[in-house]
Amino acid sequence: MAAAIELRHVTKRFLTPSGTAYTALRDLDLAVQDGEFCAVVGPTGCGKSTTLALISGLEPPSEGEVLVGGAPVQRVGRDVGYVFQADAVFPWKSVLDNVATGPRFRGIERREADERARDWIRRVGLAGFERYYPHQLSGGMRKRAALAQTLINEPRFLLMDEPFSALDVQTRTLMENELLQLWSATRASVVFVTHDLEEAIALADRVVVITAGPGTVKGVYRVDLPRPRNVAEIRFQPEFSRIYQEIWNDLRDEVLVSYERSKRVVS
Amino acid sequence: MVVLGFWEIGTTIDAIHKDGLWIDPFFYGRPSGIASQLSTWIQNGTAQGPLWLQIATTLEEAFLGFLIGVVLGVVFGVALGRVRLLSDVFAPYIKALNAMPRVVLGSIFIITIGYGIWSKVALAVVLVFFVVFFNAFQGVREVDRVLIANARILGASERQLSTHVILPSALSWILASLHTSFGFALVGAVVGEYLGAIHGIGLIIATAQATFNPNGVFAAMFILAVVALTAEVALTWLEGRLIKWRPNTLEVPRI
Ligand SMILES: Nc1ncnc2c1ncn2[C@@H]1O[C@H](COP(=O)(O)OP(=O)(O)O)[C@@H](O)[C@H]1O
Ligand SMILES: [Mg+2]
Numbered sequence: 001m002a003a004a005i006e007l008r009h010v011t012k013r014f015l016t017p018s019g020t021a022y023t024a025l026r027d028l029d030l031a032v033q034d035g036e037f038c039a040v041v042g043p044t045g046c047g048k049s050t051t052l053a054l055i056s057g058l059e060p061p062s063e064g065e066v067l068v069g070g071a072p073v074q075r076v077g078r079d080v081g082y083v084f085q086a087d088a089v090f091p092w093k094s095v096l097d098n099v100a101t102g103p104r105f106r107g108i109e110r111r112e113a114d115e116r117a118r119d120w121i122r123r124v125g126l127a128g129f130e131r132y133y134p135h136q137l138s139g140g141m142r143k144r145a146a147l148a149q150t151l152i153n154e155p156r157f158l159l160m161d162e163p164f165s166a167l168d169v170q171t172r173t174l175m176e177n178e179l180l181q182l183w184s185a186t187r188a189s190v191v192f193v194t195h196d197l198e199e200a201i202a203l204a205d206r207v208v209v210i211t212a213g214p215g216t217v218k219g220v221y222r223v224d225l226p227r228p229r230n231v232a233e234i235r236f237q238p239e240f241s242r243i244y245q246e247i248w249n250d251l252r253d254e255v256l257v258s259y260e261r262s263k264r265v266v267s
Numbered sequence: 268m269v270v271l272g273f274w275e276i277g278t279t280i281d282a283i284h285k286d287g288l289w290i291d292p293f294f295y296g297r298p299s300g301i302a303s304q305l306s307t308w309i310q311n312g313t314a315q316g317p318l319w320l321q322i323a324t325t326l327e328e329a330f331l332g333f334l335i336g337v338v339l340g341v342v343f344g345v346a347l348g349r350v351r352l353l354s355d356v357f358a359p360y361i362k363a364l365n366a367m368p369r370v371v372l373g374s375i376f377i378i379t380i381g382y383g384i385w386s387k388v389a390l391a392v393v394l395v396f397f398v399v400f401f402n403a404f405q406g407v408r409e410v411d412r413v414l415i416a417n418a419r420i421l422g423a424s425e426r427q428l429s430t431h432v433i434l435p436s437a438l439s440w441i442l443a444s445l446h447t448s449f450g451f452a453l454v455g456a457v458v459g460e461y462l463g464a465i466h467g468i469g470l471i472i473a474t475a476q477a478t479f480n481p482n483g484v485f486a487a488m489f490i491l492a493v494v495a496l497t498a499e500v501a502l503t504w505l506e507g508r509l510i511k512w513r514p515n516t517l518e519v520p521r522i
Binding site for chain 1: 413414416417418419420421422423424427431432435436438510511512513
């Protein structure tokens, strides 16, 4: 069976303002199976967001191949959903209009789009806030709106870029559980980027560790914890700590490298 | 009020003593004179016809110039902001045109288009266009890249990207420029009339100046100020209506 998402020997270089090339990813190999929840962890600046941009088709690779659903990525795919790291809901649209944006762009008429949007707003727990504008919502509620905006398109491939990193711990745990619930109904293939190893293990079937920039795969780990999971409790299972220890041994070196570099830049 | 009182007293004392000390009403007019000039105009009309006709003419020119200038400015600003090639081709010309002293164009328009309202409209359009254009252009350039990426992922076509993301985002920049640009439209209309016209507040000023009637000049300026203030209030209201999504101080964010 072909992988749902596959990156083969992918290298990505950016042109820096000074005119030199900066290598963000080098010879990266990654495969996500159909219906798999794959977490990608690595220190800040290692190329996690870049990896998602390549899979989504927002950026082309400099070298190598990116395949989604078995076909090379040419442009932004219709089956891809992307929850961005930064706030990406449209500030000038109400929650209802924001969530209905995807269907509207895809040619579905207003009434039907609104009806679906109401349904998704309810599913992410925002019922009653349809008429609110993003600036009237808390950070957690904006993330819920972003989630509904993405999931309403029923993406087969779901990309998430540190979606919960700006939230407080309680809200975060709540939303992680809700995400698992929503995902189990869709069985989309997920690439979930985070710098938080605990979050990665709690959510994913597999954890991929990326090296400090230029990013390449350092290790891949299976997480054989039973589903459905409760994110708040799973951390106390002995199996969880064992996997955490194993991955952390790998990740620690990369975080140290990244930390030493940032210290050098500062001093 | 204090200034007005001082002005009135200053000119009156001078009128009594006739020794040219305080403020000379021959050059500076006098508040009571301005008021009586206004009431004469309202009751008997001006030398160019009824007062309301002069105000209506100036307003018509300013509004037409404003509308056309805003539409052109937004269209060109958004187009050049969106399309790299267009901005590379046209930017030097627009910069060169912008560097020209635009009031000089007024004379050219009156010679080529004539004494009717359209020469004034043209001058107002030119003044408004550049203000709106640069704001729209900048507004488009400043659009959050994440919002554009999000719209693309959600399935936006190039046109939907313009109408759903770029225009609304640039709108706050464009609206901010409307305050300044209505003032410019009024300046364009009045200067155009001053240079040569059949009706309008600018013509009243020109006539009053030619007959050494400072009360007339000040009375016309007073009318202009009232018109500009009214327009400002209307634009602020419009802005509030159009961007009600923006946080403002009156609204407490709900958690
Ligand atoms: N558009 C771009 N132009 C230039 N450099 C970029 C661009 N996008 C990302 N980079 C660089 O690539 C590296 C990886 O970035 P990113 O993928 O955002 O890292 P992460 O998400 O893991 O923190 C960073 O050093 C960043 O500065
Ligand atoms: Mg990132």
